[in-house]
Amino acid sequence: MTVLSSEAIRERLNATDLSQRLIVSPLLDEASQAKAGQAAIDVRLGFDFALVSPSQHGSIDEFANDEAPLSLSSLYRREFVPFGRNIVIHPHQFLLAQTLEYLRLPTDLMAYVVGRSTWGRLGLIVATAVGIHPGFAGSLTLELRNLGETPLTLYPGQTVAQLFFHRVENSKGEPSAEAAALAQYTGTVDMVPRRLSDPETSRKLRKLIDG
Amino acid sequence: MWLDLMSGLIDTGKGYLAKAADPALPTADASLLVTDSEMIGNHAYDLLQKMDGSDAGHIPHQIVGPFQRWVNGLGISNTIFFRADHVANYELARFDLRSLVQNVNDASQSLIDAANAVEWPFLRVTVPSQAMGMLPHFAIVGHELGHAIQNEIKVDLTKIDSSDFANNLVTRLSDEKISLSANHTIMSQKILASWVNEMKSDAVGCLLAGPAFMFALSAFFELSGGAYGIGPSHPPSEMRRRLVLDRLTQGTPSHADVFKQQTGATLTADINSPHLKSLPPPDALYAELRTRHGPETAAICVALMPFAERVAPLIFDEAEKVLRAVKPNVIYDAVHLQEDLSDHLEPLLHLIPPIEHRQAGNVKATSLAGILNVGWAGLLTQLDKIPAPAGITPGSELTVKMEKLHELLLKAVELSEARMVWEEQV
Numbered sequence: 001m002t003v004l005s006s007e008a009i010r011e012r013l014n015a016t017d018l019s020q021r022l023i024v025s026p027l028l029d030e031a032s033q034a035k036a037g038q039a040a041i042d043v044r045l046g047f048d049f050a051l052v053s054p055s056q057h058g059s060i061d062e063f064a065n066d067e068a069p070l071s072l073s074s075l076y077r078r079e080f081v082p083f084g085r086n087i088v089i090h091p092h093q094f095l096l097a098q099t100l101e102y103l104r105l106p107t108d109l110m111a112y113v114v115g116r117s118t119w120g121r122l123g124l125i126v127a128t129a130v131g132i133h134p135g136f137a138g139s140l141t142l143e144l145r146n147l148g149e150t151p152l153t154l155y156p157g158q159t160v161a162q163l164f165f166h167r168v169e170n171s172k173g174e175p176s177a178e179a180a181a182l183a184q185y186t187g188t189v190d191m192v193p194r195r196l197s198d199p200e201t202s203r204k205l206r207k208l209i210d211g
Numbered sequence: 212m213w214l215d216l217m218s219g220l221i222d223t224g225k226g227y228l229a230k231a232a233d234p235a236l237p238t239a240d241a242s243l244l245v246t247d248s249e250m251i252g253n254h255a256y257d258l259l260q261k262m263d264g265s266d267a268g269h270i271p272h273q274i275v276g277p278f279q280r281w282v283n284g285l286g287i288s289n290t291i292f293f294r295a296d297h298v299a300n301y302e303l304a305r306f307d308l309r310s311l312v313q314n315v316n317d318a319s320q321s322l323i324d325a326a327n328a329v330e331w332p333f334l335r336v337t338v339p340s341q342a343m344g345m346l347p348h349f350a351i352v353g354h355e356l357g358h359a360i361q362n363e364i365k366v367d368l369t370k371i372d373s374s375d376f377a378n379n380l381v382t383r384l385s386d387e388k389i390s391l392s393a394n395h396t397i398m399s400q401k402i403l404a405s406w407v408n409e410m411k412s413d414a415v416g417c418l419l420a421g422p423a424f425m426f427a428l429s430a431f432f433e434l435s436g437g438a439y440g441i442g443p444s445h446p447p448s449e450m451r452r453r454l455v456l457d458r459l460t461q462g463t464p465s466h467a468d469v470f471k472q473q474t475g476a477t478l479t480a481d482i483n484s485p486h487l488k489s490l491p492p493p494d495a496l497y498a499e500l501r502t503r504h505g506p507e508t509a510a511i512c513v514a515l516m517p518f519a520e521r522v523a524p525l526i527f528d529e530a531e532k533v534l535r536a537v538k539p540n541v542i543y544d545a546v547h548l549q550e551d552l553s554d555h556l557e558p559l560l561h562l563i564p565p566i567e568h569r570q571a572g573n574v575k576a577t578s579l580a581g582i583l584n585v586g587w588a589g590l591l592t593q594l595d596k597i598p599a600p601a602g603i604t605p606g607s608e609l610t611v612k613m614e615k616l617h618e619l620l621l622k623a624v625e626l627s628e629a630r631m632v633w634e635e636q637v
Contacts, residue, residue: 025626102626
């Protein structure tokens with residue numbers, strides 16, 4: 001898998017062919033977010049956050065309710081934080097955030113999201129689910145956790161993570177025809193997951209649990 | 212600021228209670244202060260109720276900043292807020308609490324400061340909650356903002372021949388054995404003034420949002436039920452829709468030309484409201500209106516229609532003059548439509564929201580009007596091409612696609628506004 005340089009990233013951002021175009025939008029300061037000579041794009045913290053209140057739930061149990069699977073959206077409290085305001089993440093607190101940028105990958109690219117080292121040194125872990133598949137379209141969800149001992153004040157617009165892009169190739173080093181054919185554009189702008197298991201897995205597990 | 216006014220009232224009430232607690236005060240005076248405090252508290256509660264629906268849980272927070280740009284673009288300096296409510300109609304309400312504040316004894320400093328910080332009258336725009344399902348419907352807010360500047364759009368109606376109006380009215384009234392009187396003249400003037408204000412606001416909405424306004428307006432008419440829309444406060448819906456379309460077909464290229472070129476669809480009056488009831492012939496319309504409004508109002512409304520048609524072009528011209536004089540950039544012309552549809556319509560089908568224009572390395576944010584127009588063009592002409600996620604329930608594909616479109620447009624509104632705000636920080 002070839003890693004795209006900043007130059008290649010910029011070419012993809014400006015591609016006229018929609019099947020080739022990479023969307024990371026808006027890049028509020030393109031020169032500093034896609035620095036020449038590097039191989040990544042810096043992405044910023046967006047405006048929407050979601051928090052799980054630990055005191056409200058004994059344990060998050062997908063099958064606790066006999067009637068219906070757990071609705072994950074009910075676990076979260078959403079917060080909108082505009083430019084100029086902030087949200088504090090306390091030591092060992094976990095919250096979901098979104099990138100400010102909307103991302104859409106062409107079918108021949110995948111990406112990794114990685115926390116910026118500056119934040120990492122302060123104890124902030126930015127993402128645990130780091131791989132982004134070809135054809136992804138939507139806002140990226142960041143799973144933030146403060147592993148440090150000091151509260152951190154976060155402002156929408158701060159550069160918080162980096163995206164590294166890779167070409168998806170077959171075993172001969174050519175663009176993957178399978179990825180191009182099967183990648184599904186699934187625009188998603190909601191960071192809160194809907195369910196833990198797919199319906200079939202959920203059905204079978206339920207049968208096992210019920211004995 | 213609305214909450215500041217409430218807080219100021221509560222502080223004033225608390226001041227009364229503090230005074231009432233003085234043991235040296237005669238009981239009757241203390242009782243009066245407690246009663247006054249209760250009244251002030253009721254006022255504060257009343258204000259709280261008036262802002263119901265203005266929180267982020269009711270109205271999409273993303274839309275408020277772009278609306279405020281329209282407000283600023285129109286030169287409206289009044290303090291304003293937006294809310295969504297379970298009501299049938301869009302509405303612009305005006306509140307002026309200056310006399311209340313001036314007449315309150317021993318007003319708290321926080322109340323005085325809050326009142327001084329407001330540009331009165333305080334405006335409140337209400338959007339019906341049903342519009343929340345699809346972002347493009349918000350284009351009608353342009354009409355409500357038009358009401359805020361309607362008095363600045365001055366039209367000399369004396370230039371228009373009104374003889375047919377007078378003749379038609381006299382004939383209808385005489386059929387009812389009613390003689391024309393001064394009272395009918397006053398009634399006619401009031402109804403005409405209301406109709407003219409509606410047409411002024413339609414003109415402003417059309418100038419702000421172009422075809423998106425017509426689509427939203429006509430959809431609203433159709434969703435409003437089976438009536439013709441005509442009455443003492445509003446001209447007929449079918450006529451309003453046609454007058455807006457007439458304006459959108461003017462110019463070279465016109466909005467209609469651009470829409471046809473970019474979408475392949477002809478911009479017709481009924482493109483988004485095929486089931487809007489057509490007006491019946493005047494006699495049948497009169498008979499129907501008569502049962503609802505009485506013979507005199509019905510006669511005036513029916514007689515006014517041809518006159519209103521002749522007045523409309525003057526109103527649209529004058530509205531454009533006013534807007535061009537204030538801030539010409541706020542006008543959404545055919546060139547803007549061309550740029551937005553050519554840059555964003557095809558990408559929208561690939562789930563790329565119309566956030567910004569990117570040309571030769573230069574980037575600029577898409578306007579709210581641009582997003583609304585791209586949204587309507589996608590909704591009306593390309594919805595079948597929007598990809599639906601795998602595994603959706605059979606039969607729900609259309610609904611899922613509409614929800615997806617709404618999400619993408621809302622994201623575009625949020626992020627284009629973010630770019631604008633960022634670039635303003637110099």
